[in-house]
Amino acid sequence: MTPGPTDPGRQPYAYEPAPDTPGTILVVDDEPEIRSLLSDRFTRRGYQVLEAGDAEEGLRRVLRDRPDVVLLDLVLPGMNGVETLRRIRRYRPGVGIIVITGAANRELAESTLQVGAVDFVLKPFNFARLDRAVERSLAYFADGGPGDRLEVEIVRRGEALLVAPAGSLDAAAVDQIKRTLADLIDRGATRLLVDLGNVHYVDSPGLGTLVAAMKRARAAGGDLRLCAPPPVVREILEMTGLAAQIGIHDDVAAGLASFSSEGG
DSSP states (O other): OOOOTTOTTOOOOOOOOOTTOSOEEEEEOSOHHHHHHHHHHHHHTTOEEEEESSHHHHHHHHHHHOOSEEEEESOOSSSOHHHHHHHHHHHOTTSEEEEEEEGGGHHHHHHGGGGTOSEEEEESOOHHHHHHHHHHHHHHHHTTGGGGOEEEEEEEETTEEEEEEEEEESGGGHHHHHHHHHHHHHTTOOEEEEEOTEEEEEOHHHHHHHHHHHHHHHHTTOEEEEEOOOHHHHHHHHHHTGGGTSOEESSHHHHHHHHHTTTO
16 A cells, blocks of 8 residues: 555655754644744744644654654644644654644643643744743753653563563663563573553664564573553554564453463
């Protein structure tokens, strides 16, 4: 099937901002006047500014151009801003999303903080607040954002070990999870169940680490399986084909039972 405009596989090239700019901002708003106003303001402040007039174009630019910050209107033609926010957060967890909307949508804007927005600014703009929101977002993600922090809990469950990472299983966490799994296998813990319930994102290096650990465990006479992936993570596993290589179970109990059914 040919990738659609919102397909994360459609990434023909990566946008490179001009040297010495504070960052790249994408303005997604269906009002040309608003786009022009924000573009002029942030361009004068040295930012590289991109524009999109609807959700579909905004998603394409996020995937293709990799902006640092997205200023996202909630009221857009076609796909609404909340669904657009969810999709941006799904495929680009390292971008700061600041919601911009009219005062009548304040309650909705506040609710977007629960689904991935880092801040919201109401129209007509308080530009000092908008400037601070952009600067805080850039600083937060430059410092790693949520993706650089991974906590791993290890619990013995019968003959298996339950490994429960929490955070983002991405390139920043690869060395940590790789060492953890390799150390467990080398010490004889070859029945490993990785609980993905608290993993909100996984990228190619993270997937590669899981595959390598699975092969290592099987070479030692055991196995590594996955359980409880959230919908977004399951979608990534299926999209990359990893779901067909590693056993994936709906919850911890089913994953542990799969080991027990093989004779303890």
